[in-house]
Amino acid sequence: MSAKQLLRLVLIFGALLLVWGAAALVRRREVGPPGADAFRLPAVTRARVDTVVLARSGDTTILARKDTATWTVNGHPAAARAIGDLFDALADSAPRSELVAERKASHASLGVDSTTGTRVRIVGGGRPLADLVVGHMSPEFSGGYVRLADQEPTWLVRGRLVDVLTRRTDDWRDHRIASVAPDSVASVEVTRGKRHYLLRRAGSGWTLSPGGKADSALAANLVGAYGRVDANGFATPAQADSTHFTPPDRRTRLLRHDGAPMLTLLFDSTASGFWVRPDTGSTIYRVDAFTADRLAPADSTLEKKGH
16 A cells, blocks of 8 residues: 555555544534523522522522612611622623533532532522522532532532522621711710710810810721621520610710710620620611720720820
8 A cells, every 4th residue: 555545544544533523413413401501590680689598408498679778688688799799690600601510410519419519599570580409619619509400410619609699698798887978966875884985076186075185096997997897707596685785885876966876786795795786776786895895995095194
């Protein structure tokens, strides 16, 4: 056989291999799961969704829309940023996904089985919009594993989808305790145990009663601490039952220039921090000792030194 004939045979064999490979690929696509090129969710926009249920073993989180801007989580106010994260993550799944398993036998190891997975049901207008199970984060934490609830194939979906959908209930709640514009505060009443003092604005400075002049910078820091007061967490029902706010260990009250009260916080000390409750609300928040000392400091820390 000449070299020319051998070359011709090699080319023919190569062409046959290409044809066979293409046919095999077509057969695989024909028998593969629907949409096997990428994990896809239907269009899930904020305007369409009424409820999102995140159900996992021993814990269920229900996100419910009250109006165009307000959501609740298990009946409590939800954090606007957390809801924004949810819809950003739902819109960013398809472009970065790959099929990693096609059989049920892989579900447990990927965390998408009925025991360890989080079942996510999204409802709008009384109709289901999406039903999926999310599992473990990927080893490099660039994404996580997801499958449609009625299908066996499991996808690695990159981005924040799995991270967001596996948040615990408290992570969805609004941690804001209060927000008061510092310039609107004319005086601050603080009670710590049996000791009580009044910090009052006086022209460009501040006074302490009992006492005298207060350090203006330290007084401004105290009032500024109320510009945004965020909790570290929330009391469970059992913890809430054991709190004692009558009388509170600490109490602060902010008043306007006309003497009208703006905000009152009640504090109950614990071994690791404080429980805090506004006197007009029922939610009991958890803060650390550092935050409690910023909000209700000892009067000695506010005194103007050297006078």
